[in-house]
Amino acid sequence: MFADERIAVIGAGLAGCLVARQLADRGGMPEVFEKSRGTGGRLxxxxxxxxxxxxxxxxxxxxxxxxxxxxxxxxxxxxxxxKRSDMKLMTCAEEEGWVPMPRASSLTRALLEGVPLYTETRIVALEEHNQGGWWLHTEAGETKGPYTRVVLAVPAPQAVPLLAASDPLQRAASSARMTPSWVSLLELPERPVKLAEVDVLEGDHPILARICRDSSKPGRSGEIWQLQANTRWSEQYVDADPGWVGQQLIGALSALLGESVKPDALRVHRWLYSNVESSQKIRPVSSCGSLAVCGDWVCGQGILAAVESANLLIRALETND
Structure with missing residues (x-):
C-alpha cells in the first residue's frame, strides 16, 4: 500500500505529521510542506x-x-x-493529561523522523497534471512535484482555495467555521501566591478561557504561564495590536489575583484559526482518490479530532485503492 508513491502533505500540524508518519510506515514517500519556521501548528x-x-x-x-x-x-x-481549578478558585481537583517532552513541537518532530520537511514554504496553488499527478506552486514562484497524491492538513479556510479540483471537499471546507484565539506567554519573577497549588484554571470569565502554568509540566522549569483569551473576546479584538492584547490579558490576570502582575518577559500570539466552531463530518478523499484533507475540522474539534482525522484519512485512502 502506497509503495514508492511520492505524496505531498501540506501542513506540519499534528494531523499532517501523523498522516505523513503513517504513509511512510506503509511504504509511501511523503514530503511535508509548512509555511511556518517549525512544526506543530497549534501544538x-x-x-x-x-x-x-x-x-x-x-x-x-x-x-x-x-x-x-x-x-x-x-x-x-x-x-x-x-491540579485544576475554576476561574474563581473555588474548586481544586487532581487531573491527568499528557504533554510532549521537552516541548510541544517535539511530538510532531518525532512523527516526522526520516520524512523530508520543507519549512517556510507556502503552497498557493495546486495543478493537476493531464497525465495524472499534481504539481505544487509556492509563494516564492517555485514548482514542486509531480506527486501521486496531495493531502491538505491545514485549517479549513486555508484549504478552500487549494481544493478547486474537488467540489465536495471545497464545499465542506467552506462550510466549516473556525474562530480565533489570542494567547500570551508570561515569565514571572515568582509564582503568584493564589496560584501556589493550581496548575490549570478554566471556566467562565469575561476575557480568559484558560490559565496554565507551563512550568508545572514535566521537564519544564522557571515560572512561565500561558494565558488564553476566550473565543468571544478574541473575535471582538481579532485585529487588535498584540502589545495592547498582552496588556489586557495581564490586566485580567492581575484582577483575578488581586495583585499587580509584572512579567519579566512577554510574548503574544494570535491563532487566527484556533477552534472549530462548526463543521460536518465528511469523507476526506476526492472521488479520484488523489486529493485529500485532514485536520480537526474534518472530525470535530480539538486534538482528539485531529488524530481521528488522520486515521480516518488513511483508512479512506486504503479503501479508495
Missing part, C-alpha cells in the same frame, strides 16, 4: 526569555495520547498529573 512551542514554552494546546487528553502511541510507540509523551 507549537515558542521562545520566551531564555526558555521555551508551549504556545498552543496546554495538554493532550488520555484518549488522544493512546491513539498517538498506538500509531508509534516511541513518542516523546509523558503523563502530567496536575
Amino acid at each position: 507549537a512551542a515558542a521562545r520566551l526569555g531564555g526558555a521555551s514554552a508551549d504556545l498552543g494546546a496546554a495538554l493532550i487528553d488520555s484518549k488522544a495520547a493512546m491513539h498517538l502511541l498506538d500509531a508509534r510507540a516511541q513518542l516523546p509523551l509523558e503523563q502530567w498529573p496536575h
Whole structure:
C-alpha cells in the first residue's frame, strides 16, 4: 500500500505529521510542506526569555495520547498529573493529561523522523497534471512535484482555495467555521501566591478561557504561564495590536489575583484559526482518490479530532485503492 508513491502533505500540524508518519510506515514517500519556521501548528512551542514554552494546546487528553502511541510507540509523551481549578478558585481537583517532552513541537518532530520537511514554504496553488499527478506552486514562484497524491492538513479556510479540483471537499471546507484565539506567554519573577497549588484554571470569565502554568509540566522549569483569551473576546479584538492584547490579558490576570502582575518577559500570539466552531463530518478523499484533507475540522474539534482525522484519512485512502 502506497509503495514508492511520492505524496505531498501540506501542513506540519499534528494531523499532517501523523498522516505523513503513517504513509511512510506503509511504504509511501511523503514530503511535508509548512509555511511556518517549525512544526506543530497549534501544538507549537515558542521562545520566551531564555526558555521555551508551549504556545498552543496546554495538554493532550488520555484518549488522544493512546491513539498517538498506538500509531508509534516511541513518542516523546509523558503523563502530567496536575491540579485544576475554576476561574474563581473555588474548586481544586487532581487531573491527568499528557504533554510532549521537552516541548510541544517535539511530538510532531518525532512523527516526522526520516520524512523530508520543507519549512517556510507556502503552497498557493495546486495543478493537476493531464497525465495524472499534481504539481505544487509556492509563494516564492517555485514548482514542486509531480506527486501521486496531495493531502491538505491545514485549517479549513486555508484549504478552500487549494481544493478547486474537488467540489465536495471545497464545499465542506467552506462550510466549516473556525474562530480565533489570542494567547500570551508570561515569565514571572515568582509564582503568584493564589496560584501556589493550581496548575490549570478554566471556566467562565469575561476575557480568559484558560490559565496554565507551563512550568508545572514535566521537564519544564522557571515560572512561565500561558494565558488564553476566550473565543468571544478574541473575535471582538481579532485585529487588535498584540502589545495592547498582552496588556489586557495581564490586566485580567492581575484582577483575578488581586495583585499587580509584572512579567519579566512577554510574548503574544494570535491563532487566527484556533477552534472549530462548526463543521460536518465528511469523507476526506476526492472521488479520484488523489486529493485529500485532514485536520480537526474534518472530525470535530480539538486534538482528539485531529488524530481521528488522520486515521480516518488513511483508512479512506486504503479503501479508495
